[in-house]
Amino acid sequence: MVVMRQARHPDPGEMTLIEVMGALSDPIRVGLVRVLADGRERGWGELRAPVAKSTLSHHLRVLRDAGITRTRQEGTRCFVELRRDDLNTRFPGLLNAVLSAASSDAVGAQVGLADGPSTA
Amino acid sequence: MVVMRQARHPDPGEMTLIEVMGALSDPIRVGLVRVLADGRERGWGELRAPVAKSTLSHHLRVLRDAGITRTRQEGTRCFVELRRDDLNTRFPGLLNAVLSAASSDAVGAQVGLADGPSTA
DNA sequence: TTCGATGTTCGTGGAATGTCGAACAAGTTA
DNA sequence: TAACTTGTTCGACATTCCACGAACATCGAA
Numbered sequence: 001m002v003v004m005r006q007a008r009h010p011d012p013g014e015m016t017l018i019e020v021m022g023a024l025s026d027p028i029r030v031g032l033v034r035v036l037a038d039g040r041e042r043g044w045g046e047l048r049a050p051v052a053k054s055t056l057s058h059h060l061r062v063l064r065d066a067g068i069t070r071t072r073q074e075g076t077r078c079f080v081e082l083r084r085d086d087l088n089t090r091f092p093g094l095l096n097a098v099l100s101a102a103s104s105d106a107v108g109a110q111v112g113l114a115d116g117p118s119t120a
Numbered sequence: 121m122v123v124m125r126q127a128r129h130p131d132p133g134e135m136t137l138i139e140v141m142g143a144l145s146d147p148i149r150v151g152l153v154r155v156l157a158d159g160r161e162r163g164w165g166e167l168r169a170p171v172a173k174s175t176l177s178h179h180l181r182v183l184r185d186a187g188i189t190r191t192r193q194e195g196t197r198c199f200v201e202l203r204r205d206d207l208n209t210r211f212p213g214l215l216n217a218v219l220s221a222a223s224s225d226a227v228g229a230q231v232g233l234a235d236g237p238s239t240a
Numbered sequence: 241t242t243c244g245a246t247g248t249t250c251g252t253g254g255a256a257t258g259t260c261g262a263a264c265a266a267g268t269t270a
Numbered sequence: 271t272a273a274c275t276t277g278t279t280c281g282a283c284a285t286t287c288c289a290c291g292a293a294c295a296t297c298g299a300a
Contacts, residue, residue: 017221021145076267076276091221097213101137196246196297
């Protein structure tokens with residue numbers, strides 16, 4: 001459903017290192033994080049990943065449950081953004097380290113944005 | 121066997137972010153890394169973890185295969201140490217971020233060293 | 241050579257994970 | 271109201287992962 005009205009977003013204090021590390025040990029999810037790394041909020045539909053819709057939904061949920069992203073609902077559409085500040089507060093340096101490692105490795109390069117910048 | 125003559129230790133260039141992240145998404149393994157964080161080489165026997173010997177061997181292999189630790193064999197005994205420099209070269213900031221997050225969270229606190237510092 | 245110590249490997253469960261397609265739900269639009 | 275759009279949820283499945291005990295291999299000591 002486009003529902004999940006208020007998917008649970010853990011407070012920074014509730015985030016666990018193990019869960020965050022687990023969430024970031026999948027190429028698709030790292031790719032999603034990379035796409036969101038510019039800080040802009042993105043609509044589900046903009047995200048391009050080589051997996052089925054349900055699978056993408058699953059990955060986005062894993063990221064959200066770990067506290068890595070925040071999901072907002074607007075009408076029928078959902079938007080995601082990186083919880084950069086919260087992450088930096090809770091686990092200083094971790095996100096940046098992962099992001100720079102990922103970009104030097106092209107991890108998650110299979111994930112991208114839709115052609116038409118029908119974005120934000 | 122105390123053998124594993126030359127356990128494969130990946131070169132820094134062969135390490136992958138995904139594998140490293142996966143290796144560090146288990147409490148036991150993070151605990152082991154924390155124990156090794158002081159840079160000292162430790163003997164298998166010194167390591168205390170709430171798992172069977174074979175399971176500990178498994179975790180140490182996952183860490184080694186990911187390039188996080190280095191294993192050395194001396195006679196019948198094996199020694200492990202953190203590949204801090206290699207890790208920092210390959211994934212700058214990652215190890216430190218994980219270590220500081222782990223210590224603030226007490227992740228892997230169940231892992232420790234043997235009582236008698238019969239150590240190195 | 242015969243033990244004992246130290247780790248690895250094997251076989252086996254049980255749990256978690258990734259992926260898919262199909263079914264469903266809620267909001268939009270015609 | 272009847273479609274259509276957008277995501278979520280539900281099995282189903284294959285794979286991977288963690289954990290254990292048992293068996294095995296190697297080194298060192300008796």
